[in-house]
Amino acid sequence: MFVLLTGKHVHDLRTWADWSSTFNCPVYMTEVDSVWANRKDTPSATLKLLKEPSTELLPGLTSLICGGHFPGSQVLHSLPPNTPIPTLFVADTIFAVQSSHNPDPGKRGDTISYQFLWSIPNFIPLPPDEVLKIWKALKPLEFKATYGVMAKITNVFERPGQSLSLKARVLQSAKIAVKAMGYSDHSIFVEQL
Structure with missing residues (x-):
C-alpha cells in the first residue's frame, strides 16, 4: 500500500505524515511539489520524492509527471x-466533460471530451504548450479507462464499437482546446497516435 499525492493541494491536507504513519506506508509526491509539504522530519512517516518523468512504483503501476x-x-x-x-488515473491533470464533439454521430452516450485546465472551478484553460506537454507524456501509454477527481462525473471507459479509442479522444480534445484558443498552427496539430 502507498499514497500518491499530487500538487499544491498537499498543503491543504497538512496530513501526509499522518497518512503515512496511520497506514504504515510511504507517501509519494513529486520533488517539485515537496515545497508544499510540511512536517518533513516526522520519524514515523516516509515521504518519497519522485524526480524522474516516469517512475514504476509497483510492477505494472507507474507514476508519470x-x-x-x-x-x-x-x-x-x-x-x-x-x-x-x-487504466489511467488522471486526478485533475485532465478533466472529462460532456461534449458536443461526438465522433459517433447518431450514437448516444459517447459524448466525452477532455479539458486541459489551469483552474477547473473557473474553467481557465492551460496554455497550448502545456496541453502539448501533457499529451506527449500520455502518448506512449495504453489505456481504456480514465479515473478522474470526481468519480461519478469523470470516470470514463472505452466501449466496444466506438470509432475513436479513449486515447484518440484525449488527442482530439487537446486539438479542440488549442484550436479554440486561436492557435490553429500549433505543433499539437501534427501529433498522431
Missing part, C-alpha cells in the same frame, strides 16, 4: 499483468 496546472501534476498508469483494462 505530466505538468499542467502545476509543474508536479502527475497521473498514475496501471497496466498490471493479467488485468484486462489498462
